[in-house]
Amino acid sequence: MTKTLAAPLIRNLTQEEREDAIDSIHSWMEFPDDASLIGSYPQVFQAEGQALSLGAFFAGKLSSHTAYRRVNLRASNGFIKATLVGDVATAPEHRGERLASRILEKLASSEQAAGQDCILLWSDLWEFYARLGYAPAGVQAELKMKINITQDCPGVRPAAIADLSAILELHEQKPWRVKRDLSELSLLMSVQNLDCMVLTEDSRILAYACHGKGLDLQGWWHELGGSDQALQKLIPAAMSQLRQKEAVLILPPYRHALITKLSGLYEELREGIVALCKPLSSRGLCDFFVDGLDSI
Ligand SMILES: CC(C)(COP(=O)(O)OP(=O)(O)OC[C@H]1O[C@@H](n2cnc3c(N)ncnc32)[C@H](O)[C@@H]1OP(=O)(O)O)[C@@H](O)C(=O)NCCC(=O)NCCS
Numbered sequence: 001m002t003k004t005l006a007a008p009l010i011r012n013l014t015q016e017e018r019e020d021a022i023d024s025i026h027s028w029m030e031f032p033d034d035a036s037l038i039g040s041y042p043q044v045f046q047a048e049g050q051a052l053s054l055g056a057f058f059a060g061k062l063s064s065h066t067a068y069r070r071v072n073l074r075a076s077n078g079f080i081k082a083t084l085v086g087d088v089a090t091a092p093e094h095r096g097e098r099l100a101s102r103i104l105e106k107l108a109s110s111e112q113a114a115g116q117d118c119i120l121l122w123s124d125l126w127e128f129y130a131r132l133g134y135a136p137a138g139v140q141a142e143l144k145m146k147i148n149i150t151q152d153c154p155g156v157r158p159a160a161i162a163d164l165s166a167i168l169e170l171h172e173q174k175p176w177r178v179k180r181d182l183s184e185l186s187l188l189m190s191v192q193n194l195d196c197m198v199l200t201e202d203s204r205i206l207a208y209a210c211h212g213k214g215l216d217l218q219g220w221w222h223e224l225g226g227s228d229q230a231l232q233k234l235i236p237a238a239m240s241q242l243r244q245k246e247a248v249l250i251l252p253p254y255r256h257a258l259i260t261k262l263s264g265l266y267e268e269l270r271e272g273i274v275a276l277c278k279p280l281s282s283r284g285l286c287d288f289f290v291d292g293l294d295s296i
Pocket of ligand 1: 090101
Protein backbone atom coordinates (compact mmCIF):
# COMPACT_ATOMS: atom_id res chain seq x y z
CA MET A 1 0.00 0.00 0.00
CA THR A 2 1.36 3.45 -0.86
CA LYS A 3 2.06 5.70 2.12
CA THR A 4 0.06 8.97 1.94
CA LEU A 5 2.27 11.83 3.03
CA ALA A 6 1.20 15.30 4.15
CA ALA A 7 2.67 18.03 1.95
CA PRO A 8 5.51 19.89 3.65
CA LEU A 9 5.70 23.65 3.77
CA ILE A 10 8.73 24.74 1.78
CA ARG A 11 10.07 28.16 2.64
CA ASN A 12 13.22 30.14 3.39
CA LEU A 13 14.69 29.94 6.88
CA THR A 14 15.23 33.12 8.88
CA GLN A 15 18.81 33.79 10.01
CA GLU A 16 17.79 32.79 13.54
CA GLU A 17 16.29 29.51 12.27
CA ARG A 18 19.47 28.83 10.31
CA GLU A 19 21.57 29.29 13.43
CA ASP A 20 19.25 27.02 15.44
CA ALA A 21 19.31 24.34 12.71
CA ILE A 22 23.09 23.99 12.48
CA ASP A 23 23.36 21.00 14.84
CA SER A 24 20.55 19.15 13.03
CA ILE A 25 22.06 19.82 9.58
CA HIS A 26 25.45 18.73 10.96
CA SER A 27 24.07 15.33 11.98
CA TRP A 28 21.85 14.89 8.87
CA MET A 29 24.92 15.48 6.70
CA GLU A 30 26.73 12.81 8.72
CA PHE A 31 29.48 15.34 9.40
CA PRO A 32 32.09 14.07 11.93
CA ASP A 33 31.41 15.15 15.53
CA ASP A 34 34.78 16.88 15.84
CA ALA A 35 34.35 18.92 12.62
CA SER A 36 32.63 22.30 12.47
CA LEU A 37 30.04 23.03 9.79
CA ILE A 38 30.53 26.78 10.22
CA GLY A 39 34.31 26.38 10.02
CA SER A 40 34.00 24.24 6.89
CA TYR A 41 31.43 26.44 5.09
CA PRO A 42 31.84 29.99 6.47
CA GLN A 43 30.31 31.51 3.30
CA VAL A 44 27.15 29.45 3.96
CA PHE A 45 26.72 29.56 7.72
CA GLN A 46 28.28 32.87 8.77
CA ALA A 47 25.74 35.72 8.51
CA GLU A 48 28.21 37.79 6.41
CA GLY A 49 28.24 35.01 3.79
CA GLN A 50 24.85 36.11 2.44
CA ALA A 51 23.77 32.55 1.71
CA LEU A 52 20.12 31.57 2.14
CA SER A 53 18.48 28.31 3.15
CA LEU A 54 15.31 26.64 1.90
CA GLY A 55 13.70 24.15 4.24
CA ALA A 56 10.84 21.66 4.24
CA PHE A 57 8.74 21.96 7.40
CA PHE A 58 6.15 19.68 9.00
CA ALA A 59 4.12 21.44 11.73
CA GLY A 60 6.85 24.05 12.03
CA LYS A 61 9.65 21.47 12.36
CA LEU A 62 12.52 21.57 9.85
CA SER A 63 12.89 18.18 8.15
CA SER A 64 15.09 18.89 5.12
CA HIS A 65 17.51 21.66 4.22
CA THR A 66 19.32 23.14 1.22
CA ALA A 67 21.63 26.18 1.26
CA TYR A 68 22.19 28.42 -1.74
CA ARG A 69 24.25 31.44 -2.59
CA ARG A 70 23.81 33.75 -5.59
CA VAL A 71 27.01 34.85 -7.31
CA ASN A 72 28.15 36.61 -10.46
CA LEU A 73 30.17 34.15 -12.49
CA ARG A 74 32.43 35.36 -15.29
CA ALA A 75 32.06 32.59 -17.89
CA SER A 76 32.79 32.11 -21.61
CA ASN A 77 29.88 34.46 -22.48
CA GLY A 78 30.63 37.21 -19.95
CA PHE A 79 29.08 37.58 -16.49
CA ILE A 80 26.19 35.24 -15.75
CA LYS A 81 24.09 34.86 -12.61
CA ALA A 82 24.77 31.52 -10.94
CA THR A 83 23.20 30.02 -7.83
CA LEU A 84 25.57 27.77 -5.91
CA VAL A 85 23.88 25.01 -3.90
CA GLY A 86 25.13 22.90 -1.00
CA ASP A 87 24.41 21.33 2.38
CA VAL A 88 21.47 19.36 0.97
CA ALA A 89 20.33 17.14 3.85
CA THR A 90 17.15 15.45 5.09
CA ALA A 91 16.38 14.15 8.58
CA PRO A 92 16.89 10.33 8.49
CA GLU A 93 13.26 9.64 9.50
CA HIS A 94 12.01 11.63 6.47
CA ARG A 95 14.35 10.30 3.78
CA GLY A 96 12.74 8.97 0.61
CA GLU A 97 9.72 11.30 0.98
CA ARG A 98 10.93 13.55 -1.87
CA LEU A 99 11.69 16.42 0.52
CA ALA A 100 15.12 17.19 -0.94
CA SER A 101 13.67 16.82 -4.46
CA ARG A 102 10.78 19.17 -3.69
CA ILE A 103 13.11 21.78 -2.19
CA LEU A 104 15.38 21.60 -5.25
CA GLU A 105 12.40 21.84 -7.62
CA LYS A 106 11.09 24.88 -5.76
CA LEU A 107 14.57 26.41 -5.75
CA ALA A 108 14.91 25.94 -9.53
CA SER A 109 11.59 27.67 -10.23
CA SER A 110 12.21 30.55 -7.81
CA GLU A 111 15.78 31.08 -9.06
CA GLN A 112 14.59 31.08 -12.66
CA ALA A 113 11.88 33.61 -11.76
CA ALA A 114 14.57 35.73 -10.06
CA GLY A 115 16.53 35.84 -13.35
CA GLN A 116 19.35 33.44 -12.39
CA ASP A 117 21.02 31.71 -15.36
CA CYS A 118 22.02 28.38 -13.78
CA ILE A 119 22.35 26.37 -10.58
CA LEU A 120 25.66 24.69 -9.79
CA LEU A 121 26.41 22.12 -7.13
CA TRP A 122 29.02 19.59 -6.10
CA SER A 123 28.01 16.02 -5.26
CA ASP A 124 28.76 12.37 -5.98
CA LEU A 125 25.02 11.61 -6.18
CA TRP A 126 24.85 12.08 -9.96
CA GLU A 127 21.77 9.88 -10.47
CA PHE A 128 19.73 11.70 -7.82
CA TYR A 129 20.60 15.08 -9.35
CA ALA A 130 20.18 13.84 -12.95
CA ARG A 131 16.49 13.17 -12.15
CA LEU A 132 16.20 16.84 -11.21
CA GLY A 133 17.80 18.07 -14.44
CA TYR A 134 21.45 18.43 -13.36
CA ALA A 135 24.24 17.25 -15.66
CA PRO A 136 28.04 17.26 -15.37
CA ALA A 137 29.37 20.53 -16.81
CA GLY A 138 32.66 22.30 -17.33
CA VAL A 139 36.01 20.58 -17.79
CA GLN A 140 39.10 20.80 -15.66
CA ALA A 141 42.49 19.10 -15.88
CA GLU A 142 43.52 17.06 -12.82
CA LEU A 143 47.25 16.46 -12.53
CA LYS A 144 48.45 13.80 -10.13
CA MET A 145 51.56 15.53 -8.89
CA LYS A 146 54.53 13.55 -7.54
CA ILE A 147 57.45 15.34 -5.91
CA ASN A 148 60.49 13.19 -5.18
CA ILE A 149 63.07 15.78 -4.18
CA THR A 150 62.74 18.93 -2.10
CA GLN A 151 61.84 21.82 -4.40
CA ASP A 152 63.14 24.99 -2.79
CA CYS A 153 62.20 28.41 -4.06
CA PRO A 154 62.99 31.67 -2.26
CA GLY A 155 59.96 33.86 -1.59
CA VAL A 156 57.48 31.00 -1.05
CA ARG A 157 55.61 31.24 2.25
CA PRO A 158 52.12 30.81 3.77
CA ALA A 159 49.75 33.67 2.94
CA ALA A 160 49.00 36.26 5.63
CA ILE A 161 45.97 38.50 6.17
CA ALA A 162 47.97 41.44 4.79
CA ASP A 163 48.20 39.59 1.44
CA LEU A 164 44.43 39.52 0.83
CA SER A 165 44.25 42.63 -1.39
CA ALA A 166 47.04 41.32 -3.62
CA ILE A 167 45.38 37.89 -3.77
CA LEU A 168 42.09 39.54 -4.77
CA GLU A 169 43.90 41.40 -7.57
CA LEU A 170 45.29 38.10 -8.87
CA HIS A 171 41.82 36.54 -8.65
CA GLU A 172 40.37 39.41 -10.71
CA GLN A 173 42.84 38.71 -13.51
CA LYS A 174 41.32 35.27 -14.14
CA PRO A 175 39.19 35.11 -17.30
CA TRP A 176 36.64 32.77 -15.64
CA ARG A 177 35.83 33.35 -11.98
CA VAL A 178 33.24 34.04 -9.31
CA LYS A 179 33.21 37.78 -8.59
CA ARG A 180 34.37 38.52 -5.04
CA ASP A 181 35.04 41.58 -2.94
CA LEU A 182 37.60 41.81 -0.16
CA SER A 183 35.23 40.89 2.65
CA GLU A 184 33.97 37.84 0.71
CA LEU A 185 37.55 36.74 0.04
CA SER A 186 38.42 37.21 3.70
CA LEU A 187 35.44 35.02 4.69
CA LEU A 188 36.37 32.34 2.13
CA MET A 189 39.95 32.33 3.40
CA SER A 190 38.74 31.83 6.99
CA VAL A 191 37.72 28.24 6.12
CA GLN A 192 39.30 25.60 8.36
CA ASN A 193 42.11 23.34 7.16
CA LEU A 194 43.09 25.60 4.26
CA ASP A 195 46.72 25.96 3.18
CA CYS A 196 47.22 29.07 1.09
CA MET A 197 50.79 29.59 -0.13
CA VAL A 198 52.18 32.63 -1.95
CA LEU A 199 55.19 33.38 -4.11
CA THR A 200 56.68 36.80 -3.32
CA GLU A 201 59.33 38.90 -5.02
CA ASP A 202 60.53 42.20 -3.52
CA SER A 203 57.53 41.97 -1.13
CA ARG A 204 55.09 41.76 -4.09
CA ILE A 205 52.76 38.75 -4.31
CA LEU A 206 53.29 37.12 -7.71
CA ALA A 207 51.10 34.04 -7.28
CA TYR A 208 49.00 32.11 -4.78
CA ALA A 209 47.77 28.53 -4.50
CA CYS A 210 45.24 26.93 -2.15
CA HIS A 211 45.15 23.37 -0.83
CA GLY A 212 42.37 21.71 1.24
CA LYS A 213 39.22 23.35 2.53
CA GLY A 214 37.35 22.18 5.61
CA LEU A 215 36.81 18.44 5.19
CA ASP A 216 36.77 18.89 1.41
CA LEU A 217 39.60 18.88 -1.10
CA GLN A 218 42.26 17.52 1.26
CA GLY A 219 45.08 16.34 -1.00
CA TRP A 220 43.84 18.70 -3.75
CA TRP A 221 45.25 22.06 -4.91
CA HIS A 222 42.03 23.69 -6.02
CA GLU A 223 42.62 27.39 -6.56
CA LEU A 224 45.49 29.23 -8.26
CA GLY A 225 46.22 32.84 -9.13
CA GLY A 226 49.13 34.54 -10.92
CA SER A 227 51.01 33.89 -14.16
CA ASP A 228 51.74 30.34 -15.32
CA GLN A 229 55.45 31.14 -14.96
CA ALA A 230 55.04 32.16 -11.30
CA LEU A 231 52.84 29.12 -10.58
CA GLN A 232 55.44 26.83 -12.13
CA LYS A 233 57.77 27.97 -9.33
CA LEU A 234 55.20 28.16 -6.55
CA ILE A 235 53.41 24.81 -6.81
CA PRO A 236 56.35 22.37 -6.36
CA ALA A 237 57.91 24.59 -3.67
CA ALA A 238 54.59 24.91 -1.82
CA MET A 239 54.15 21.12 -1.91
CA SER A 240 57.67 20.68 -0.52
CA GLN A 241 57.06 23.17 2.29
CA LEU A 242 53.87 21.30 3.23
CA ARG A 243 55.86 18.03 3.03
CA GLN A 244 53.52 16.68 0.35
CA LYS A 245 54.97 14.02 -1.91
CA GLU A 246 51.69 13.57 -3.79
CA ALA A 247 48.64 15.73 -4.42
CA VAL A 248 46.16 16.41 -7.21
CA LEU A 249 46.33 19.79 -8.90
CA ILE A 250 43.13 21.13 -10.51
CA LEU A 251 43.74 23.33 -13.55
CA PRO A 252 41.04 25.37 -15.32
CA PRO A 253 40.89 25.23 -19.13
CA TYR A 254 42.58 28.65 -19.44
CA ARG A 255 45.70 27.21 -17.73
CA HIS A 256 46.42 24.62 -20.41
CA ALA A 257 49.97 25.97 -20.93
CA LEU A 258 50.82 25.28 -17.28
CA ILE A 259 50.46 21.53 -17.93
CA THR A 260 53.52 21.64 -20.21
CA LYS A 261 55.43 23.78 -17.73
CA LEU A 262 54.84 21.18 -15.00
CA SER A 263 55.93 18.19 -17.11
CA GLY A 264 58.17 15.89 -15.08
CA LEU A 265 56.29 16.81 -11.90
CA TYR A 266 53.11 14.83 -12.53
CA GLU A 267 52.55 11.18 -13.26
CA GLU A 268 48.98 11.24 -14.55
CA LEU A 269 46.72 13.72 -16.28
CA ARG A 270 42.97 13.17 -16.32
CA GLU A 271 39.94 15.22 -17.19
CA GLY A 272 37.39 16.10 -14.49
CA ILE A 273 34.14 18.02 -14.40
CA VAL A 274 33.74 21.37 -12.68
CA ALA A 275 30.22 20.93 -11.24
CA LEU A 276 26.75 19.53 -11.77
CA CYS A 277 24.74 22.19 -13.58
CA LYS A 278 21.09 22.92 -14.20
CA PRO A 279 20.80 25.71 -16.79
CA LEU A 280 17.86 28.07 -16.17
CA SER A 281 18.35 30.29 -19.24
CA SER A 282 20.20 30.17 -22.58
CA ARG A 283 23.02 32.17 -20.95
CA GLY A 284 23.45 29.33 -18.46
CA LEU A 285 24.59 27.08 -21.33
CA CYS A 286 28.22 28.18 -21.39
CA ASP A 287 31.75 27.12 -20.48
CA PHE A 288 32.85 28.09 -17.00
CA PHE A 289 35.16 27.29 -14.11
CA VAL A 290 34.64 27.72 -10.38
CA ASP A 291 37.63 28.02 -8.06
CA GLY A 292 37.66 25.66 -5.09
CA LEU A 293 37.07 28.30 -2.41
CA ASP A 294 33.70 29.22 -3.97
CA SER A 295 32.16 25.72 -4.05
CA ILE A 296 29.67 25.02 -1.24
C1 LIG B 1 20.71 12.66 -0.26
C2 LIG B 1 19.57 13.15 0.60
C3 LIG B 1 19.69 14.64 0.80
C4 LIG B 1 18.26 12.84 -0.13
O1 LIG B 1 17.20 13.42 0.62
P1 LIG B 1 15.70 12.88 0.50
O2 LIG B 1 14.82 13.92 1.05
O3 LIG B 1 15.59 11.51 1.05
O4 LIG B 1 15.60 12.82 -1.08
P2 LIG B 1 14.35 12.42 -1.97
O5 LIG B 1 13.33 11.71 -1.15
O6 LIG B 1 13.91 13.63 -2.70
O7 LIG B 1 15.01 11.42 -2.97
C5 LIG B 1 15.47 10.17 -2.49
C6 LIG B 1 16.45 9.64 -3.46
O8 LIG B 1 17.76 10.05 -3.04
C7 LIG B 1 18.69 9.15 -3.59
N1 LIG B 1 19.76 8.93 -2.63
C8 LIG B 1 19.78 9.24 -1.34
N2 LIG B 1 20.96 8.91 -0.78
C9 LIG B 1 21.69 8.38 -1.75
C10 LIG B 1 23.01 7.86 -1.80
N3 LIG B 1 23.81 7.84 -0.73
N4 LIG B 1 23.45 7.40 -2.97
C11 LIG B 1 22.66 7.42 -4.07
N5 LIG B 1 21.41 7.90 -4.08
C12 LIG B 1 20.93 8.38 -2.93
C13 LIG B 1 17.96 7.89 -3.90
O9 LIG B 1 18.05 7.78 -5.31
C14 LIG B 1 16.50 8.11 -3.52
O10 LIG B 1 15.71 7.65 -4.51
P3 LIG B 1 14.62 6.50 -4.21
O11 LIG B 1 13.58 7.18 -3.37
O12 LIG B 1 14.15 6.12 -5.57
O13 LIG B 1 15.35 5.43 -3.49
C15 LIG B 1 19.50 12.40 1.97
O14 LIG B 1 19.63 11.02 1.73
C16 LIG B 1 20.58 12.85 2.94
O15 LIG B 1 20.36 13.77 3.72
N6 LIG B 1 21.75 12.19 2.92
C17 LIG B 1 22.85 12.55 3.79
C18 LIG B 1 23.48 13.87 3.36
C19 LIG B 1 23.93 13.83 1.91
O16 LIG B 1 24.53 12.87 1.45
N7 LIG B 1 23.61 14.92 1.19
C20 LIG B 1 23.93 15.06 -0.20
C21 LIG B 1 25.02 15.99 -0.33
S1 LIG B 1 25.06 16.60 -1.97
